[in-house]
Amino acid sequence: MPIEGLYALTPEQPGGAILAAQVEVALGAGLRLLQIRSKLGRDLRMRQTEQLVSLCRRYGATCIVNDDPALAAEVGADGVHLGRDDGAVAEARRMLGAGAIVGVSCYDDLIRAQRLRAEGADYVAFGSFFPSSVKPNAVRPPLDLLTRARTVLDCPIVAIGGITLDTAPLVRDAGADAIAVITDVFSATDVGARVRAYGRLFERAVHPE
Numbered sequence: 001m002p003i004e005g006l007y008a009l010t011p012e013q014p015g016g017a018i019l020a021a022q023v024e025v026a027l028g029a030g031l032r033l034l035q036i037r038s039k040l041g042r043d044l045r046m047r048q049t050e051q052l053v054s055l056c057r058r059y060g061a062t063c064i065v066n067d068d069p070a071l072a073a074e075v076g077a078d079g080v081h082l083g084r085d086d087g088a089v090a091e092a093r094r095m096l097g098a099g100a101i102v103g104v105s106c107y108d109d110l111i112r113a114q115r116l117r118a119e120g121a122d123y124v125a126f127g128s129f130f131p132s133s134v135k136p137n138a139v140r141p142p143l144d145l146l147t148r149a150r151t152v153l154d155c156p157i158v159a160i161g162g163i164t165l166d167t168a169p170l171v172r173d174a175g176a177d178a179i180a181v182i183t184d185v186f187s188a189t190d191v192g193a194r195v196r197a198y199g200r201l202f203e204r205a206v207h208p209e
Contacts, residue, residue, distance in 0.1 A: 128161020
């Protein structure tokens with residue numbers, strides 16, 4: 001599946017049943033790209049990740065594990081997302097196979113993005129573009145980084161960080177193929193309605209009225 005549109009990231013939610021219910025609502029509303037982020041202990045993280053991968057399989061959605069290529073390989077996820085300290089692209093590729101998705105965080109660093117793309121990353125992510133409650137001290141690149149990246153990179157570009165339905169058009173129009181969102185989706189009063197609203201935002205971009 002291409003890396004495009006809404007890219008939902010799971011919140012820190014130790015209650016596995018609650019998170020699974022939210023994710024299933026999102027999938028039922030059309031979400032097709034999910035990243036599982038979890039800082040739980042290994043056993044709990046494994047069980048939670050297996051459950052969410054199974055849900056994604058049921059709905060035909062792509063499921064990517066954050067930070068941990070070994071876990072991604074063990075649960076049969078579609079890929080892994082690597083931060084600065086999560087190992088090399090080549091090692092993740094060796095563990096997961098040629099067909100897996102390997103994404104990388106590039107923060108505000110276009111040179112890093114070019115290097116990691118050359119090393120085999122399938123997509124690059126920049127941000128935080130707006131103040132983020134999840135990572136309040138994250139670097140804040142300018143929106144035109146997305147525009148500059150679009151001219152030199154031949155892979156999907158993901159924008160992340162404090163993005164809401166109101167600000168999503170800004171990063172989309174600047175050059176992002178996908179928009180990574182945590183809080184604005186999973187803290188919404190109606191998760192399904194919020195997912196559908198993001199879907200309409202990208203439909204209008206492809207098929208303007």
